[in-house]
Amino acid sequence: MSTSHWKRIVVKVGSALIAPYQQGCSSHYLLGIAQFIANCRAQGCQVVLVSSGSVAAGKHRFSDVAEPSVSLKKAMAAAGQADMMATWDKLFDFPSAQLLVTHGDLRDRERYVSIKETIFTLLDHGLLPIINENDAVTTDKLRVGDNDNLSAMVAAASDADALIICSDVKGLYTKNPNLHDDAKLIKQVSDISEDIYAMAGGATSSVGTGGMRTKIQAAEKAISHGIETMIVDGFDADTFNQLLKGQNPGTLFTPYDEPMQEHLHWMTHTSQVQGELIVENDFDADLEEQDTQLTSDDVVAVKGNFSVGDTVLVRKGDGTKLAKAKSNYSSCLLHFISDQEDREFANNAQQKTGPLISDKNIAILEQI
Numbered sequence: 001m002s003t004s005h006w007k008r009i010v011v012k013v014g015s016a017l018i019a020p021y022q023q024g025c026s027s028h029y030l031l032g033i034a035q036f037i038a039n040c041r042a043q044g045c046q047v048v049l050v051s052s053g054s055v056a057a058g059k060h061r062f063s064d065v066a067e068p069s070v071s072l073k074k075a076m077a078a079a080g081q082a083d084m085m086a087t088w089d090k091l092f093d094f095p096s097a098q099l100l101v102t103h104g105d106l107r108d109r110e111r112y113v114s115i116k117e118t119i120f121t122l123l124d125h126g127l128l129p130i131i132n133e134n135d136a137v138t139t140d141k142l143r144v145g146d147n148d149n150l151s152a153m154v155a156a157a158s159d160a161d162a163l164i165i166c167s168d169v170k171g172l173y174t175k176n177p178n179l180h181d182d183a184k185l186i187k188q189v190s191d192i193s194e195d196i197y198a199m200a201g202g203a204t205s206s207v208g209t210g211g212m213r214t215k216i217q218a219a220e221k222a223i224s225h226g227i228e229t230m231i232v233d234g235f236d237a238d239t240f241n242q243l244l245k246g247q248n249p250g251t252l253f254t255p256y257d258e259p260m261q262e263h264l265h266w267m268t269h270t271s272q273v274q275g276e277l278i279v280e281n282d283f284d285a286d287l288e289e290q291d292t293q294l295t296s297d298d299v300v301a302v303k304g305n306f307s308v309g310d311t312v313l314v315r316k317g318d319g320t321k322l323a324k325a326k327s328n329y330s331s332c333l334l335h336f337i338s339d340q341e342d343r344e345f346a347n348n349a350q351q352k353t354g355p356l357i358s359d360k361n362i363a364i365l366e367q368i
């Protein structure tokens with residue numbers, strides 16, 4: 001672990017660091033982070049910044065509500081995003097660029113590749129991409145919902161070597177340190193098990209989203225792509241000195257030795273299931289094998305509304321998840337085929353359109 005060995009990193013900064021006083025943005029805690037980013041760039045390491053804070057920055061423009069509604073939060077984000085960008089921009093002597101994305105963008109392969117292209121073009125031209133969720137336009141169906149998971153998706157899209165999540169605590173503790181005095185910092189995690197998830201609670205600040213749980217989810221996504229991940233204290237200026245010296249100031253999640261291929265990682269961790277193909281409980285064909293491709297004869301039910309190219313979940317009737325895959329058929333056509341008495345019809349349709357799922361876009365799931 002050393003900044004001088006990293007070619008590219010993603011730094012994620014939480015809301016509490018950007019708007020610590022709930023009165024718009026403050027550069028107070030951002031100076032150390034900005035200096036760290038500048039130092040990394042000077043060492044030849046490209047940096048992508050995922051910055052939260054639009055809601056926190058825009059909050060003071062609205063009358064005080066204890067629990068703002070989703071539409072009020074979207075309006076706060078619209079009001080605060082420019083302030084957040086301007087606050088960062090003031091701290092750099094190189095240009096930055098804003099990229100606002102939703103899960104609707106990231107789970108669509110064409111738009112995902114387009115986002116990747118923009119990130120790389122900005123980096124190649126020496127700009128700092130600053131990425132946030134486009135909160136103002138999201139709906140329940142479209143949002144990632146938290147910037148921890150977003151930063152892991154961005155780290156995968158950027159082919160980063162490391163993801164540094166700057167939070168308001170030193171790292172992952174055995175329990176929430178804001179609620180338990182005897183909580184102990186965990187310095188290194190090499191296996192993200194259920195026990196690790198059990199330690200992680202939600203956010204206790206009014207502006208944070210997700211707390212530690214979404215940070216563990218993000219680490220899980222990133223390490224499976226071979227990206228080492230750290231949760232560090234963004235409030236402590238010494239954090240960044242330690243990072244520059246190659247030390248671990250918080251919790252380090254070690255990456256998989258054999259990372260998933262980019263396409264499979266996207267299918268597993270970024271694409272979203274739009275429907276389900278349900279097969280018999282005794283189905284045991286290898287879905288990745290060309291000659292045992294899924295046919296409409298194997299499928300006992302089709303759930304959800306999906307189009308050609310959407311991601312579907314293939315699962316058994318008993319709930320066992322088999323694979324996430326790209327569908328070559330729409331749900332409408334599959335229903336039409338299964339409603340036909342004449343099996344010849346289904347065979348002819350499949351001969352023309354090919355197997356139900358594309359053999360190049362299958363992520364086999366651990367059977368749970």
Ligand SMILES: Nc1ncnc2c1ncn2[C@@H]1O[C@H](COP(=O)(O)OP(=O)(O)O)[C@@H](O)[C@H]1O
Nearest residue numbers: 014015167173175176201203204208209211212
């Ligand atoms: N096991 C844990 N270790 C550390 N922090 C935890 C833990 N469980 C819950 N938390 C909470 O997670 C918070 C950090 O998440 P969050 O508020 O979303 O911050 P950020 O804005 O940095 O994303 C901590 O301040 C703490 O209250």
Ligand SMILES: N[C@@H](CCC(=O)OP(=O)(O)O)C(=O)O
Nearest residue numbers: 015052053054055146147209
């Ligand atoms: N997109 C939101 C950030 C949501 C979020 O995940 O916040 P945080 O937990 O502070 O990283 C915003 O800009 O306010």
